[in-house]
Amino acid sequence: MNARELETLLALLYTDSGFRESFLCRPDAIDIDRDGLALLADSLARTRERRRQASGSLCARLRQLVHRAWLPQRDVARVPIF
Amino acid sequence: MEGAATGAAVDAVAAAAGGREMAHSASDRFGLLLRPGFVREMRRNLDRIEIIQIIADDWLGAPAPWLVALRALAHEIPLHVHGIGLGLASVCAIEQRRCDELARLIGGIRPDKWSEHLAFVRAGGIEIGHLAAPPRTAATIEGSLRNIERARVCIGAAPELENVATLIDPPGSELTETEFLASILGSCDAPMLLDLHNLYCNAINFGVDPMSALCELPLERVSTLHVAGGRKVRGPSGAERMLDDHAHPVPPEVHELLYEFGRRTQHPIDVILEREARIPPFDVLLDELDGLRATLALGRRDALLGVAS
Numbered sequence: 001m002n003a004r005e006l007e008t009l010l011a012l013l014y015t016d017s018g019f020r021e022s023f024l025c026r027p028d029a030i031d032i033d034r035d036g037l038a039l040l041a042d043s044l045a046r047t048r049e050r051r052r053q054a055s056g057s058l059c060a061r062l063r064q065l066v067h068r069a070w071l072p073q074r075d076v077a078r079v080p081i082f
Numbered sequence: 083m084e085g086a087a088t089g090a091a092v093d094a095v096a097a098a099a100g101g102r103e104m105a106h107s108a109s110d111r112f113g114l115l116l117r118p119g120f121v122r123e124m125r126r127n128l129d130r131i132e133i134i135q136i137i138a139d140d141w142l143g144a145p146a147p148w149l150v151a152l153r154a155l156a157h158e159i160p161l162h163v164h165g166i167g168l169g170l171a172s173v174c175a176i177e178q179r180r181c182d183e184l185a186r187l188i189g190g191i192r193p194d195k196w197s198e199h200l201a202f203v204r205a206g207g208i209e210i211g212h213l214a215a216p217p218r219t220a221a222t223i224e225g226s227l228r229n230i231e232r233a234r235v236c237i238g239a240a241p242e243l244e245n246v247a248t249l250i251d252p253p254g255s256e257l258t259e260t261e262f263l264a265s266i267l268g269s270c271d272a273p274m275l276l277d278l279h280n281l282y283c284n285a286i287n288f289g290v291d292p293m294s295a296l297c298e299l300p301l302e303r304v305s306t307l308h309v310a311g312g313r314k315v316r317g318p319s320g321a322e323r324m325l326d327d328h329a330h331p332v333p334p335e336v337h338e339l340l341y342e343f344g345r346r347t348q349h350p351i352d353v354i355l356e357r358e359a360r361i362p363p364f365d366v367l368l369d370e371l372d373g374l375r376a377t378l379a380l381g382r383r384d385a386l387l388g389v390a391s
Binding site: 002003004006007008010011012014015 | 172174204205209210214219222253254
């Protein structure tokens, strides 16, 4: 997985609770194409081969972190200042 | 330095010197993040507020009269424009359209400084919606440096680079946070915007000593400090994390970091108090600013007197 793909994976984990649930609980259930990871062809092939191992490793690191992370959002609503 | 001792010392110095009148560096400036309803109070208290920060993304595409008013305000008091939407710390290039919009805003109001976060905010077409800490890798550093240069060329000045708070230690990271920050700063000429509460939160969340983290940074490169408050959150498994929610007073631990920053540096600094929720009466914010002045001044005075921390 290259750096661009890792950022995309993290973005999905941050924003998509369904994906996050699947990734953390049932990593083999993730459909990389359907979930829009947009991997390059060779990375996709390699990732498919190594997904179980790689996902398991990443899950182990994230399991105690992501599922309980409350992600604050900056209030970017445009409100009158003056 | 013990927290209680710091607090007592700050109180004593502030009381003796009347808070803001005390001898902090003549060039240090203290200010607030502009929020709805603040302008009138800020104008009434220009003897206690030396700078104002605005969130750039709130103003992109704002009606022309607002921008005229903002420019008028910038003539009265130095302004910081603080970006949250570029996503500098990424292997992906920042979006030229956003950079151009920011350049127009900055060109229109001519602020004193502008800044952005070392975060990524989108990837693979997904808008994350908050400032996400990137994987701390050589690839991210290279991408960040390219983006900083793109922003510098587009806007005409390099941004101050801010460290972000995170509840998640970015997977795939090969460097500590301070190594990551120092590496980027060492490879470009952009100044640093050091958010002391972000540094504190990350240190607590990932088992690092906050004071050690502070001392590992190139403090001579810091031109602005952010301070804020947050709260502890607890996950289902019971583990606690510090959340940088900008909704609470600045905690004593951040005062300790500010004191130490003052003890270790002598160059002029801007200090901005970020309060964005559960906002107290304006007088309370002004008092909090005075407390921050006293803490920084105490650190600088102790450095001159050779007082060990």
